[in-house]
Amino acid sequence: MSDSEEKSLKHSSNVLDLLEGVEVIVLDIEGTTTPISFVKDILFGYVREHLEEYLEENWEKTECQDDVKALRDQTLLDKDLEGAVAIPEEAPEVSSSSSVRKAVVDNIRWLMAKDRKVTALKQFQGHMWRSGYQEKKVVGELFSDVLPVIKHWASEEKKIYIYSSGSVEAQKLLFGHTEHGSLLKYFSGYFDTKIGAKVEKESYQKIAEEVECDPSKILFLTDVTREATSAHQAGFKTAIVVRDGNAPLTEEEIKSFNQIKSFSELLPEENVPSKKSRKL
Structure with missing residues (x-):
């Protein structure tokens, strides 16, 4: 400087x-x-612990699908980054939802590990935290x-x-x-x-x-x-x-x-x- x-x-x-x-x-x-510890340990920890459960329970909801679309759009911007996880479009096959959900889980964990400040991730986390606050699991x-x-x-x-x-x-x-x-x-x-x-x-x-x-x-x-x-x-x-x-x-x-x-x-x-x- x-x-x-x-x-x-x-x-x-x-x-x-x-x-x-x-x-x-x-x-x-x-x-x-x-405190940074509240964000890193409590809030981020809540997402990591309940991520798969949240997706399974909310997958069919419009809000969740909108979040997945935003995350998928972000993967197109991140495609050249090392370790980036793509999220495929959901196909008619019965097994498709579970495979797409797994890709979403892997993508979110990658974004969090990289501490990415992208809107798609922050929006998804916010929706998860809403459940945590409402259930008083997070204060x-x-x-x-x-x-x-x-x-x-x-x-x-x-x-x-x-x-x-x-x-x-x-x-x-x-x-x-x-x-x-x-x-x-x-x-x-x-x-x-x-x-x-x-x-x-x-x-x-x-x-x-x-x-x-x-x-x-x-x-x-x-x-x-x-x-x-x-x-x-x-x-x-x-x-x-x-x-x-x-x-x-x-x-x-x-x-x-x-x-x-x-x-x-x-x-x-x-x-x-x-x-x-x-x-x-």
């Missing part, structure tokens, strides 16, 4: 300055509001510092949005089924990969247009520096959320990006008496 790029990314000497003039806050989920998890700060922002009439690679439905399920109950009332909207990849500047430009706010009045919190860079290029204020379990930052990234270890650092001093502002 050049000196000019580093200077342009580090645009606040005090984390509280990040909120100056901010009207909209956009939050990532994994590693930001929610949304947040870092303890998140909810009090979200409530404070809402009381100040700041608009709060989620932007995650997980589908909008998956986002609503997570925040709608937490140990604190439904938190959906605090959010003004949700964005997923349908608006664009999180590492592309254009995605954040589209979000600014959707929320009808000047980019300079939007703060984006994420644990991924590539996402923060793209958001900054679109004019957003940005900060990296440093959590236990997140990928460690390099020395260059530490020098180049605003960082917080807790959402409480973005509360005024009078709201957190023991909090000390951290110079970056």
Whole structure:
């Protein structure tokens, strides 16, 4: 990263300055509001454990077939990737459904192993998680510092949005089924990969247009520096959320990006008496 790029990314000497003039806050989920372990172990684990059972029970439903079609379309884009699993069209033979289902299972497991952020996979996972949340086999998890700060922002009439690679439905399920109950009332909207990849500047430009706010009045919190860079290029204020379990930052990234270890650092001093502002 050049000196000019580093200077342009580090645009606040005090984390509280990040909120100056901010009207909209956009939050990532994994590693930001929610532990990575919840996503990797609980949510992804649920899909791996119940995948075959879910497909067998829901195969004939329109929603499931729409998901399979989206996954099949994605395989056409992935055909040149090593290990990619094709999903054949279902034939009239009785044995066809089981063979196609097996291909879907293998395809989903391959996509998950590669940690692909494609809409077809995220949509399918969201539909599976809906069953898990409804049956209370899955409960949304947040870092303890998140909810009090979200409530404070809402009381100040700041608009709060989620932007995650997980589908909008998956986002609503997570925040709608937490140990604190439904938190959906605090959010003004949700964005997923349908608006664009999180590492592309254009995605954040589209979000600014959707929320009808000047980019300079939007703060984006994420644990991924590539996402923060793209958001900054679109004019957003940005900060990296440093959590236990997140990928460690390099020395260059530490020098180049605003960082917080807790959402409480973005509360005024009078709201957190023991909090000390951290110079970056």
